[in-house]
Amino acid sequence: MEEYLASRNQVSNHAVFFGCSFTFGDGLMYSSTFPYLFEKLNPDYKSYNYGASGFSPQQIALLFDKQVNIINSETVPEKKGFALYTYINDHLNRVYGGSRFLRWGYLVPDMYIENDSLIIKKWSKTRLLCSKVFKDVNLLSNFDINFCYPHKKSFYERFAGIINYTAKKYWEPFPDNHFYVSIYPGQDKDLNWTQYLDNKIVILKVDTPADYNDKRKYEVSQLDHHPSKVSNVYYVEELTRLIKGYE
Secondary structure, three states, X not given: OXXXXXXXXXXXXXXXXXXOHHXXXXXXXXXXXXXXXXXXXXXXXXEEEEEOOXXXXXXXXXXXXXXXXXXXXXXXXXXXXXXXXXXXXXXXXXXXXXXXXXHHHOOOOEEEEEOOXXXXXXXXXXXXXXXXXXXXXXXXXXXXXXXXXXXXXXHHHHHHHHHHHHHHHHHOOOOOOEEEEEEOOOOOOOOXXXXXOOOOOEEEEOOOOOOOOOXXXXXXXXXXXXXXXXXXXXXXXXXXXXXXXXX
């Protein structure tokens, strides 16, 4: 263990991964998550897994809030490296507060970026009451009701704005590093928000494998549809190939 820690302390680059359960690695041993696999494939980088189940851009932005201050030059001591946010389709509804999100994420605050500041608001009492009813009686599932985010410029700008804010906060301690937004394979249903990202942010579009419909291969199990180790290995290999063009 001491030899391992000593070798990690000699690494000069960081790879900070932001995301949800896909990044965290729900249903997997840590050695099968893509932040770990990236470090294994790229030993000159030390990986930091800041993924968590249910996360989306608004919680990621909170990691840089003054009251939280999880990511800084002390917690990530390597000056060189990059940060990477992995997007999945459901993140749009998580920011908006769509019906699927409200069933289990109703306690997450409503967030916006205004004048380069993170604004944290409480949901309206009516919306909170509705979300509680939806959760308690499973109303939406029983009647197949689904409230979705608006496919409008204003919402896409809001979504991208939260990511832009996060990148800006990352660049404060690490001004010369790259901030990547990566689309996980098969999660490219609506990418209209990408046109409103800061020009400094690099978008990595990972192609979907030809046999991606083979759920037994690319998902944890029939009951858990999170990515399998096979899926993460493919993702990391593609990320490595794409990132090498920028680092």
